[in-house]
Amino acid sequence: MISFILNRALQIIPVIIGVTLATFLLAQIIPGDPADVLLGSMASEEARQQLRLSLGLNEPIYVQYAIYLKNLLHGDLGQSFTFAQPVTQVIVERLFNTSLLAIAAIILASVAGVAAGTWAALKPGSLRDQGLSVVVLFFNSMPSFWLGLVLILTFGLHLRLLPVGGMQGATGSSGIGSMVAHMVLPTITLAAWSLAVIARMTRSAILDVINSDYIRTARSRGVGEARIVLRHALPNAMPSVITVIGMQMGFLLSGAVLTETVFSWPGIGLAMFQAISTRDIPLIQGGILVLAVAFVLINFAVDILYAYFNPKVKLA
Amino acid sequence: MSAPAIQLKDVSVRFPIRKGILRRVAGEVHAVDSVSFDIAEGETVGLVGESGSGKSTTGRALIGLAPLAGGTVECFGRDLRALRQAHGALPRMSQIVFQDPYASLNPRMTIGETLKEVLEVHELAKGHDADQRVGRLLDDVGLRRDLAERYPHALSGGQRQRVAIARALAIEPKFIVLDEVVSALDVSIQGQIVNLLQDLQQDRGLTYLFITHDLSIVRHVSHSIVVMYGGQIMEKGPRKSIFSAPLHPYTSALLSAVPVPNPRIERMRPRIDVRSEPPDPSAPLPGCRFQKSCLFATEICRTSRPQLRSMTGRDPDHLAACHHMQEPHVREALSRAAQGAVS
Amino acid sequence: MMMFTKPHPAQTIRSSDAVFEVKDLGVAYGRDAASVQVVNDVSLSVGRGEALGVVGESGCGKSQTMLAALGLLPRGGRITSGQVLLEGRNLVDLSPREMRAVRGSGIALISQDALTSLNPAMTxxxxxxxxxxxxxxxxxxxxxxxxxxxxxxxxxxxxxxxxxxxxxxxxxxxxxxxxxxxxxSANPKVLIADEPTTALDVTTQSQILRLIDSLRKELGMALILITHDLGVVAGVADRVAVLYAGRVVETAETETLFASPRHPYTKALLDTISQLEDEVSERLNPIPGLPPDPRNPVQGCPFNPRCDYVRDVCRAELPALADSVEGGRHPVRCHVDPFVGLSLTMASGGAR
Missing domain, CATH: 1.10.8 (Helicase, Ruva Protein; domain 3)
Incomplete structure (x- = not known):
């Protein structure tokens, strides 16, 4: 297992290098002179040259990349002019908020999705199974910002049960209850799509393995149907479910941008949204880099989980 | 006698085992180890052994599907490696048919399309001409011509195996490796396929290597037998001599394991048991490969590898690799087990 | 070496002695017009400590009968008629919960392929x-x-x-x-072994077979050995039932069945096996034609398209499983019953 983990960890390195190259090149191919963007079109030619020099923009491209990498290693992602702060600081402050939302959403999506899928698989073709298919279709065909708006209208404005936006820290005056209350709607919004996909995958993966010989063996020894599904079918269905969950985690990161915007959730997504509308290139670059690295690390974790549920992978 | 159609000399096949982070080669699986035997033209050699004995790998090596780590294979007087270098691929003289025709037939192509593709790829026939040839091939393997329109899933196991044989015949090979071709079929269908193969052999002078773990069928179809265990040949020789008086304890164990369809004999016959699991091909022991499973193994079996040799007073073509095969107590135990198996 | 003693001569087993009985069992898949009958009027019984061989080729209904008995038919399959009796108790009427309790301790199953029959994710x-x-x-x-x-x-x-x-x-x-x-593990009264050795190497096959047989004797279980290989039943079974196209076509004590088979199908199977041991040049005389397809049932006797002894009546009417000659000890489902009264030697030199 250790060698398996090390092996996968080594494979990450070239991917991360590729990601830095991609984010670096992103800034290069965006049309317009960064100096123009930073100083505005009214700035003097002198001031622009000054800035170009200080940003190293006159150097050959590979030197620029080397500088970029060097700064990156020092944790320096440049200066965000929208927030008038270093990009690193902007991201670090918001990374926690985004992670909180994303983790809550993936937990909700996985737990509820696997539970719903398993519940449907216990009686395929039954009313509950068909009901689940309808819900899955509904969640999958609905854009998340629209769902967010509907939830805000229903629970926030109409029923006045939950706050409609913003975020409250657990350490704030109103404590953990308020924090959770603020999280409910954005979490549901963010999780809905993934929940549906995970439920559908869990159902079909369980039905795939339920006809296996070893399920028949367990039944022939008097094991009850609930145990059959939970202890025999579900663990063997997990590898395909985990793969889907891993893919959903990547999707959640991009979904966070929209959800955070709808709910004014102070995370990286909201900051990215603002950065894009103001062409704050260093912040866009930094945001993409952090999201991409997070995506790679999540996949790494999924691989290890996958191996855990499938003893044969460890040998490969 | 003319030169044999197929000649294997000291053929070895090894596969690397990769380990660790850098996937470096940590060892080798000795799948086939110094195997030599001949197949006379128009005859069948039965290659017998259990899973992991190297029998299938030997068959693959014969038609160039497994790389040779050592030794030579001669097909109709020409060296396999030289042929390969000259042509880039193997010439169309040998073919292989596998156990599970369902897995080796494309489910999205009709039987006719599958056969036609072979003819066209090898530039043997095109268009209308190819359709004619497909029809004749189906005739040859005893299938109705209208089956050409069907997909593999619509055929029975026996019919699919006939299609696989037709596909092998399409390029008019002189030599066919038959790898467990009847093992998955029902008894009543096995007989039909065996008959078909023997008819084809007689009509076209085909040479077969018949690979199987089923001794009763190999006995019916083979002119001579090669018995493998742990990648090496334990015994080889004419069929009659091997079945009536096996020299090697492993052959004897194999024979006594085959159930006899006669309740009285089956319940009373003495057996020679195989005592342990097959040897680990990645860490071959010195000495005899069969040592751990053998009832008669002694010190010499653990230290020195027995050479194939004939037994005094017996058929000189009947060879076995056993240190103890001449000894009276071994001979007696083996012949008692053999008598049970024969009758 | 083992001693082979026979705990129960077959003819003494009346239904009251049977620990496990299948009576007139029918199994079908699908509904209405699309319904396919895979098992028809199958009756089998096995006594305590007795070994019954159930022989037939793929699709003959041998596995379906046993899955039905265990209540483990795959989705779409259902019992259409008959009873499954374990010590006189009809399992067909049991609730799923009661049936669950029977599995493992009443009836246990060994399936063909141990690799796929064991849960890969559990030790x-x-x-x-x-x-x-x-x-x-x-x-x-x-x-x-x-x-x-x-x-x-x-x-x-x-x-x-x-x-x-x-x-x-x-x-x-x-x-x-x-x-x-x-x-x-739960000391079952009946052990069903469904092709327990087919996926194994020859030498392992014989060891596993002897293991199952000795466990049966040691633990006093009734054994039902399902196989396509007559050689396998020869060494183990006390009695044999031959299935063809979802029906029992012949049952007899093992020695009787091998020495003087009565159904042309049984005879042909035995001939095929023994011919395989003959000289290389001799042609086999295999059973012609294709195995039966339950989706296209044959009118009359299901074996008639492949039978050497076929008469008009065979194409019109399904023969009953009966035996008037040997007092019910060797029932056969054949109108012609061509080998009856012949000794084995005469039969093998006969029409084939």
Whole structure:
């Protein structure tokens, strides 16, 4: 297992290098002179040259990349002019908020999705199974910002049960209850799509393995149907479910941008949204880099989980 | 006698085992180890052994599907490696048919399309001409011509195996490796396929290597037998001599394991048991490969590898690799087990 | 070497002695017009400690009969008629919960391919112990001790360390032994072995077969051995039932069946096997035609398109399974009954 983990960890390195190259090149191919963007079109030619020099923009491209990498290693992602702060600081402050939302959403999506899928698989073709298919279709065909708006209208404005936006820290005056209350709607919004996909995958993966010989063996020894599904079918269905969950985690990161915007959730997504509308290139670059690295690390974790549920992978 | 159609000399096949982070080669699986035997033209050699004995790998090596780590294979007087270098691929003289025709037939192509593709790829026939040839091939393997329109899933196991044989015949090979071709079929269908193969052999002078773990069928179809265990040949020789008086304890164990369809004999016959699991091909022991499973193994079996040799007073073509095969107590135990198996 | 004694001569087994009986069982898949009948009027019985061989080729309904008896027919399959009696109790009427309790301790199953029949994500020990702990009320340590005992019993060396192995870490023979240990773990009264040796190498086959047979005698279980291989039943079974196209076509004591088969199908199967041992140049005389397809049932006797002795009546009417000649001891489903009264030697030199 250790060698398996090390092996996968080594494979990450070239991917991360590729990601830095991609984010670096992103800034290069965006049309317009960064100096123009930073100083505005009214700035003097002198001031622009000054800035170009200080940003190293006159150097050959590979030197620029080397500088970029060097700064990156020092944790320096440049200066965000929208927030008038270093990009690193902007991201670090918001990374926690985004992670909180994303983790809550993936937990909700996985737990509820696997539970719903398993519940449907216990009686395929039954009313509950068909009901689940309808819900899955509904969640999958609905854009998340629209769902967010509907939830805000229903629970926030109409029923006045939950706050409609913003975020409250657990350490704030109103404590953990308020924090959770603020999280409910954005979490549901963010999780809905993934929940549906995970439920559908869990159902079909369980039905795939339920006809296996070893399920028949367990039944022939008097094991009850609930145990059959939970202890025999579900663990063997997990590898395909985990793969889907891993893919959903990547999707959640991009979904966070929209959800955070709808709910004014102070995370990286909201900051990215603002950065894009103001062409704050260093912040866009930094945001993409952090999201991409997070995506790679999540996949790494999924691989290890996958191996855990499938003893044969460890040998490969 | 003319030169044999197929000649294997000291053929070895090894596969690397990769380990660790850098996937470096940590060892080798000795799948086939110094195997030599001949197949006379128009005859069948039965290659017998259990899973992991190297029998299938030997068959693959014969038609160039497994790389040779050592030794030579001669097909109709020409060296396999030289042929390969000259042509880039193997010439169309040998073919292989596998156990599970369902897995080796494309489910999205009709039987006719599958056969036609072979003819066209090898530039043997095109268009209308190819359709004619497909029809004749189906005739040859005893299938109705209208089956050409069907997909593999619509055929029975026996019919699919006939299609696989037709596909092998399409390029008019002189030599066919038959790898467990009847093992998955029902008894009543096995007989039909065996008959078909023997008819084809007689009509076209085909040479077969018949690979199987089923001794009763190999006995019916083979002119001579090669018995493998742990990648090496334990015994080889004419069929009659091997079945009536096996020299090697492993052959004897194999024979006594085959159930006899006669309740009285089956319940009373003495057996020679195989005592342990097959040897680990990645860490071959010195000495005899069969040592751990053998009832008669002694010190010499653990230290020195027995050479194939004939037994005094017996058929000189009947060879076995056993240190103890001449000894009276071994001979007696083996012949008692053999008598049970024969009758 | 083992002694082969026969605990129950077949003719003395009346239905009251039978520990397990299948009566007039029918199994079908699908509904209405699309319905396919795969088992028809199958009746079998087996006494305590007795071994019954059920022989037939793929699609003959032998496995479907047993799955129906265990209440484990795949989705879409259903019992259309008949009874399954375990010690006189009709299992067909049981609720799913009651049926669950019968499986494992009443009737146990060993299936063909041990690799796919063991849960790949569970260690051998976990899956072995599961029913003991959760349904047998055993403590974990008691279950562990019992598992080691069982693995010892089926001849797995180093049983205690094997409990932590996953199925793919064992060899084919060891896996089959583990599967057998699991099947007998709740002391079943009837053990159904469905092609238990087909996926194994010859030498392992014979060892596994002898293991199952000795466990049957040791534990006093009734054994139903399902196979396509007449050689396999020859060494183990006391009686044999031959199935063709979802019906029993012949039953007899094993020695009688091999010495003087009465149904042309049984005879042809035996001929095929014995011919295989003949000289290389001789042509086989295999059963012509294709195996029966339950989707296209044959009018009359299902074997008539492949039969050498066919008469007009065979194409029109399904023969009954009956025996007026030997007082019911050797029933056969054949209008012609061509070998009746002939000795074996005369029969084999006859029409074929």
């Amino acid at each position: 051998i020990g976990t899956q072995m112990a599961e029913p003991m702990i959760h349904y047998g009320g055993m403590s974990r340590s008691a279950a562990r001790t019992r598992c080691i005992e069982l693995l010892d019993l089926v001849g797995i060396p180093g049983a205690a360390t094997r409990l932590a192995s996953y199925p793919h870490e064992l060899s084919g023979g060891m896996r089959q032994r583990a599967l057998i240990a699991m099947a007998i």
